[in-house]
Amino acid sequence: MKAAGAVWLLQEVGLRLILRAILVIALVLIVILTSVWASLALWYRLPVADIPRGVIAGLFAVLGLFTVVMLFGRWRLKAMIVYAVTFALVCVWWSTIQPDRNADWAPDVARQVTGTVDGDVLTLTDLRDFEWRSNTDFTERWENRSFDLSRIEGVDLFMSYWAGPEMAHFILSFGFQGGEQLAWSVEVRRRKGGAFSPIADLFKTNPLVIIAADERDVVGVRSNVRGEDVQIYRLRASPQAARRLLLEYVADANALARKPEFYNSLTTNCTTTVVKMMRAVGGTIPLDWRLIVNGYLPDYAYDHDAVDTSIPLAQLRQSAHIAERAKADGLSEDFSKAIRVGVPAPAKRTAP
Template sequence: MLCLVSSTIGCKTIVASNNRTWAPDQAKLPISEINGDKITIHNVRNCRYATADDYVVQYYDKEIRLSDVQTVDFIVVPFKDTPSIAHTMLSFGMKDGDYLVSSVEIRKETHEEYSAWKGFFNQYELMYVIGDERDIINLSSNYYKSDVYLYHTIAQPEQAQELLLDIVKRANQLAARPEFYNTLTNNCTTNIVSHVNKISPRSIPYDMRILLPGYSDEYAYSLGLLDNRIPFEQLHRESKINELAERYRDDADFSQLIRR
């Protein structure tokens, strides 16, 4: 107990920073210029992978019209060794068929790997990765070999637009004022919940399935946030996209084909 108290006190003296030697794929933060309906997102990630650890880092700037955002998909990637824990993401669909993924992650330094235990003790900064599906989904499904579930949400275009706007504003805040990741209170899923509840108050009440995001898809289904015209077990089965992601990993129409 004394060791835990000492560790906690020590953590409070650490200051979050954006100036460290970051892993190459997390070296740049997304920063957006917002001008009415037009948003220019700098540092959209578009890495290409030979293996999970061997990749070419690519970024580009993307200009979008907020009014072109039409849909939001909820992506759940359970941990292979602990499926009750998962990484969760959102993907935004545009009128032209393009998609942008928002993934809330630890910002790793070059020597670091993720540890849930370390995540309690201010060991990682928090970052938003905004990137292509051919980068972020491919990495999870084809290189980490994790199961990937992609669910269409019931969000209307106006809600999708509000949600993306809130996300890019939050990413800008982190670029100006870095924060620490926390395994329980400031992670991928809690940030998604915060965004949704900000645009639609109390849409997602507190529930243990937020702390155990491997069940977050089932929770979203129970709240009516996903298509519930079919039983959840069927939806869960049909939403797994690994086979399609493997088949079309190098296809220019990757995003459309994994939704077939």
């Protein structure tokens, strides 16, 4: 009996030690992750000069490291309380940061498009139609333009690769009978002189902006001016589904005009925002790593029969590159027609 009791006691002690170890490891991971986030948040967003901002961010990182060390000693509870209170104060400060409504924005993202719908007529205010000669030399044009929704035919996907094959900018363009195209781009609203930073834009650095534009502008500036690898994929969406998605773009643009939101490189970017809208209009978008590493969206679309699957994906990709056709056209009035020459178009869905 004594032997059995001793075994039970050893098992009980062993179980407690294991549970305590698991708890300590979990707390260590939580402290490390939250201290890294808080330190970066303080560095990127604390409204003070660089040196004091760096000191404060560094002090929080030191607090996190100190707390991790204390978790293995007898003062773990007190250390966690101090850390939790300090982190809570950072979170309270973080919740007070709101996007700017008015700032010295870069010209190409200076205005947020808005739209109204009257029956089948969509009227957009502040549609962008810039004439680009270089990244710094352009003619600004913001227009009011109307579209007949009953004439919508479908939607095409543009992928603009700016940093290798893993990441790309995502543009959807809605086609109408007669060849008119209306492109939509979800972008970072940069200030003059500012630049896109995937890390900084995780920390409430820049607002989100939705741009409606002529393809010669929003696509042409990437293919002909910036030299990005732009590819086009004709989607299988029915006119009804394309119309619903277009109206969801308009609704999101109007909502942004009323209440600005921050761009976030992971959670609120050009791809995730469109995925949210497609789900809102009834589209089926299964979760997939390629929705984050969005350079592989064409592969994802191919796997889900959203593009022409009658030819191999490699052949579809080859025909999707528009650089040669775009540069030969030179941003003429026929730009949208020229870049689609030889691009396979799948049969449209008859169901929604």
